Amino acid sequence: MSIANVVRTAAERFGADLAVADGARSLSFAELSDRVHRLAAGFAARGVAPGGAVSVLLPNSVASIEVDLALTIGGFVRVALNPRVGQRDWARIMDDCRPCALVYDPGVDGAREFAAAAPVSVLIAAVDDDTGTATLDGIAAAAPARPRLRELEPNALCALHYSSGTTGVPKGAKRTHANRLASLRAMLDHVLAGTLDGPEPPVFVHAGPVIHTSGLFVLPFLAAGGKQVLLDHARPAELLAAVAGCRGTHTALVPTVIARLLEFGDAELTALRRLRMLAYAGAPMPVEHIRQAYHRITPNLVQYYGMVEAIPPLTVLGIAAHRRGMDEDSEILASVGRPCAGVDIDFRDGDVAVSDGQIGELVIAGPAVGPGYHDAGTRTDLGKSHRGGRLHSGDLGFRAADGYLHLTGRSKDMIITGGYNVYPREVEQALLTIPGVTDAVVVGLADPVWGQRIVAAYTAESRADLTEAELTDPELTDPELTDPELTEVEVLRRSREVLPDYKRPKSVHRLPAFPLTALGKVDRAAVARMLAPLTSRSVVAAPSRA
Numbered sequence: 232m233s234i235a236n237v238v239r240t241a242a243e244r245f246g247a248d249l250a251v252a253d254g255a256r257s258l259s260f261a262e263l264s265d266r267v268h269r270l271a272a273g274f275a276a277r278g279v280a281p282g283g284a285v286s287v288l289l290p291n292s293v294a295s296i297e298v299d300l301a302l303t304i305g306g307f308v309r310v311a312l313n314p315r316v317g318q319r320d321w322a323r324i325m326d327d328c329r330p331c332a333l334v335y336d337p338g339v340d341g342a343r344e345f346a347a348a349a350p351v352s353v354l355i356a357a358v359d360d361d362t363g364t365a366t367l368d369g370i371a372a373a374a375p376a377r378p379r380l381r382e383l384e385p386n387a388l389c390a391l392h393y394s395s396g397t398t399g400v401p402k403g404a405k406r407t408h409a410n411r412l413a414s415l416r417a418m419l420d421h422v423l424a425g426t427l428d429g430p431e432p433p434v435f436v437h438a439g440p441v442i443h444t445s446g447l448f449v450l451p452f453l454a455a456g457g458k459q460v461l462l463d464h465a466r467p468a469e470l471l472a473a474v475a476g477c478r479g480t481h482t483a484l485v486p487t488v489i490a491r492l493l494e495f496g497d498a499e500l501t502a503l504r505r506l507r508m509l510a511y512a513g514a515p516m517p518v519e520h521i522r523q524a525y526h527r528i529t530p531n532l533v534q535y536y537g538m539v540e541a542i543p544p545l546t547v548l549g550i551a552a553h554r555r556g557m558d559e560d561s562e563i564l565a566s567v568g569r570p571c572a573g574v575d576i577d578f579r580d581g582d583v584a585v586s587d588g589q590i591g592e593l594v595i596a597g598p599a600v601g602p603g604y605h606d607a608g609t610r611t612d613l614g615k616s617h618r619g620g621r622l623h624s625g626d627l628g629f630r631a632a633d634g635y636l637h638l639t640g641r642s643k644d645m646i647i648t649g650g651y652n653v654y655p656r657e658v659e660q661a662l663l664t665i666p667g668v669t670d671a672v673v674v675g676l677a678d679p680v681w682g683q684r685i686v687a688a689y690t691a692e693s694r695a696d697l698t699e700a701e702l703t704d705p706e707l708t709d710p711e712l713t714d715p716e717l718t719e720v721e722v723l724r725r726s727r728e729v730l731p732d733y734k735r736p737k738s739v740h741r742l743p744a745f746p747l748t749a750l751g752k753v754d755r756a757a758v759a760r761m762l763a764p765l766t767s768r769s770v771v772a773a774p775s776r777a
Contacts (some may be wrong), residue, residue: 233408238264238304238453249460250459252477253291254501257293263300268374269374271301271374273374283308285334285353286334287333288336290314302389312325316685318345322345323400323401327403330351330646332351335354337358340656371674388410389407389410391404400610403605413598415451417543421547421549423455424549426531426550434479437459438465441461446484452481462764469501471499478480479506484547486516487753490669508550514753518565518663533549533553534548540624548564565660567635568635573598574599579591592626593627625642627640627642627645627654646735653734662689662736662739664729665729674758676766688758690743742758
């Protein structure tokens with residue numbers, strides 16, 4: 232199997248059927264294959280060297296898929312630039328990987344100016360930008376209809392995926408053709424299993440960036456003959472309309488987007504009931520949000536876990552497991568599922584494996600694990616480490632007796648207070664059991680006595696949104712508390728009831744919303760920076776009732 236064969240076979244099997252569409256363009260499977268092969272040959276004809284890095288600055292669009300596939304089958308290395316992060320971060324990534332070419336969309340804010348100053352030998356615009364720059368249409372038109380492309384080794388690089396190092400300097404995780412094909416197999420066998428057949432053809436709605444987790448579904452849907460609809464920076468209301476309008480059957484979202492969808496009324500969420508699969512990934516989702524999504528959006532939930540250094544899915548909590556978690560064993564809803572076939576996972580203390588139930592660092596081996604980082608020999612800030620063919624992830628967790636894997640947090644986020652190890656996720660899950668709390672982030676801040684003190688931020692719904700049972704709860708209607716909203720005093724007092732002493736926050740702070748990264752994840756470091764000056768007015772819990 233090769234990625235080129237996936238593209239060609241899809242064209243042969245599904246021909247004139249619609250493969251990809253955005254608000255402006257659409258291509259059939261045959262047209263997509265023809266376009267991808269022409270572009271691959273055209274990039275080489277323009278002077279992009281075999282194995283050369285090509286930076287790609289495109290929004291979610293048909294162009295983003297065809298360029299990705301063309302670079303991959305042409306033997307180039309794609310380096311995606313996130314349109315939402317701005318010129319400073321684009322420049323830092325390009326300084327690190329030194330690409331020979333840049334493919335950009337002039338419609339992206341700041342892209343035209345960035346492209347004009349980019350230190351590359353080949354500049355390609357997605358559409359005509361009136362500067363005389365080569366365009367994708369021009370390159371495809373000049374290429375032969377059936378170009379001969381060179382055979383590629385499975386371990387050849389196809390991409391560098393960038394995230395920040397521990398010093399904030401971008402680090403590029405290497406990804407190979409073999410990694411991507413391993414993901415394709417695991418997606419079909421585990422994430423999408425049993426969901427592709429139905430009374431209507433499958434339709435995947437790319438609501439998240441295809442340069443991130445949503446892009447993992449591009450090859451599986453090509454292989455399955457499903458249509459893919461691309462939305463660019465869609466708001467939740469636009470997602471609801473798109474799923475209804477294109478009769479979407481599948482999508483993947485980060486938990487923060489699902490939390491925003493849960494703010495809609497049941498009638499507005501009706502469009503999502505048709506989904507055969509709603510996948511969530513990228514960050515832990517609170518169990519209470521999983522329960523609400525199951526009942527109010529769709530019971531066809533799938534969670535998958537992975538990272539840029541080891542392509543997802545590594546583990547999957549499938550539809551049947553969610554049903555079991557709702558009906559029989561609620562503990563598995565707090566897990567990340569079980570490992571996919573071929574993925575070797577254990578938990579270790581250093582290089583020594585720990586027993587089931589004991590917390591250790593999650594260590595991975597298998598075809599999903601990438602070969603390391605770009606220019607790793609010159610860096611000391613890369614965080615995750617590759618040793619003996621295994622990736623030490625930095626994620627902490629344990630394997631339960633039933634085989635489900637549970638993550639307790641990142642090793643760098645672990646709080647050491649008074650000699651005790653406290654895992655933020657455990658405290659956050661406890662805070663989310665408090666009626667009215669909609670999300671929580673727990674961090675450790677420096678403390679001269681305890682080493683670190685536990686500080687929590689939370690968001691809360693309006694009292695107007697609480698249920699009648701919650702409104703009559705005496706703990707939530709204390710006559711001494713006149714604030715109509717869920718107060719910091721209440722949350723701190725409740726935390727004393729659900730957590731042992733050493734895990735209780737020393738202070739809690741209500742925020743209107745949490746800062747997010749460009750990929751929609753909660754920015755934990757930014758939350759910590761926001762909380763640091765607030766702790767001078769730390770809330771003291773009200774006295775406990777007898």
